[in-house]
Amino acid sequence: MIEKTDLTYEKAVLIGIVTREQDEDKLNEYLDELEFLTYTAGGEVLKRFTQKMDKPNPKTFIGTGKINDVKEFIEVNEVGTAIFDDELTPAQQKNIEKILNCKVLDRTNLILDIFAQRAQTSNARTQVELAQYQYLLPRLAGMWTHLERQRGGIGMRGPGETEIETDRRIVRDKISLLKKKIETIDKQMGVQRGNRGQLIRVALVGYTNVGKSTLMNVISKSEVFAENKLFATLDTTVRKVVIRNLPFLLTDTVGFIRKLPTQLVESFKSTLDEVREADLLLHVVDISHPNFEEHIASVNQTLADIKSADKPTIMVFNKIDAFQEEKIDEDDLVTEKTEVHYSLEDWKQTWMNRMGDDVLFISALNKDNMEEFRKKVYEKVRGIHVTRFPYNNFLYHEYDEQGEEE
Ligand SMILES: Nc1nc2c(ncn2[C@@H]2O[C@H](COP(=O)(O)OP(=O)(O)OP(=O)(O)O)[C@@H](O)[C@H]2O)c(=O)[nH]1
C-alpha cells in the first residue's frame, strides 16, 4: 500500500546552499517552495539551514560544521526529518543519515511522496510506484533499516519494508512488472483517446497550484478537485466542453514543477500523452506568484522534454485578482524600478506584448475576463477545427445570445 493518512504534522528542517549559480534570493525562493512541498506532504518546517559553498561537500553535502549545527538543533527540538533542496547522492544520503540520526529526504523524495499520497486511481498508483522503485534502486544499499522504516511518515510511503530488506533483484523484477502493467495501461489509454473521435483536444498545462483545475471547473462546470496544496491533480480529467456551437475536449493535467523528477516524467507517460496529443495548449500561469517567469521557463522545459514545445499555445495569466506590485514611495529617489514594481499594465508591455494575440489575463476564482477567455479559445479551436475537418458538420447548432450554452 503506498498511501497513508497523517493527522499530525511532522517536524522538519530544510537545508539548502548558496552557490555561484544560485544566490541567496534564489535559494530563499526555492526553500519557500520546498516548505510548501513539505507542508503538502504533511510536514511542518521549524528552521532552515543555509550555507555558502563553491560546490557541495561530496560526503555530507553541507560542511561538517554546519551539519553539526543541524544535528544539535534536531536533537534539542526532536525533529524527525531533514529535507534537502537538491538531490543527494546515495552516499551523501547514507552519511548524513548516520550523522543526523533522522530521516533524510531530498526534493525528489518529497515530490514522489506527495504523488504517492495523492494517487487515486490504480493507473496513477502504478505510475508513482514505478517512479518510487526507480528512485529506490540505486539507493538500496544505504537504506534505512527495517525498524526505522516502520516509523512511517513523509518519505516512507514507498514500497513496503519487505522489499527493502531483500535484494535489488526483487526491485528490478518489480520494476519490469510495473513497466508491463503501465504498457498495458498506455495501450488502453491510447485506444480510449482514439475513441474520442474527431474532436479538437485542448489541454490545460502549467506549474503546480496555478489554478488549472479551478479554470477547468469554471469552463466545464464540472467538479475537479482543486485546493491550495501542490499536486492536487494527478490523474487526467477529460471533459467535453461546448463554447457556442463548438464542441471540444478539455483536459486537466498534473502540474509541473522545477526539477520534476525524471522518473516521474517517464512513468507519467500516459498522463503526459494527453498533452503530447493535444491540438492546443492553454498554458496557465499564476501571475501573482513572484517567480512566475521562472515557472513558465520550467514548464516550457518539461514541454520540450515531452516534445510538445511547439504546439499552438495560449498563455493564460491567472489570479489577476491577487496580483500586487511593490510600490515605490514618491519621495524615494533611490529605489530603482525593477520587475517587482511592474504593474499589470507594465507587464503587458514586456515580452508578453510580443506574444501577439495569444495572451489572456483572467481570474478563474472571480470569473474575471471569462468572456474574453471563451472568445479567444473559441476562435483558436475553431481555426484548428476548420483546417482539420474542412467538410465536417460537427459544429453544433448555434445557440442565440441568451441561450443556456452561451
Ligand atoms: N486568488 C486566486 N486564487 C486562485 C485563482 N484560481 C485558482 N486559485 C486558487 O489556487 C489554488 C490552486 O488551484 P488549483 O485549481 O487546484 O490549481 P492547479 O493548477 O490545478 O494545481 P495542481 O493540480 O496542484 O497542479 C486554489 O486554492 C485555488 O482556489 C484565481 O484566479 N485567483
Ligand SMILES: [Mg+2]
Ligand atoms: Mg489541479
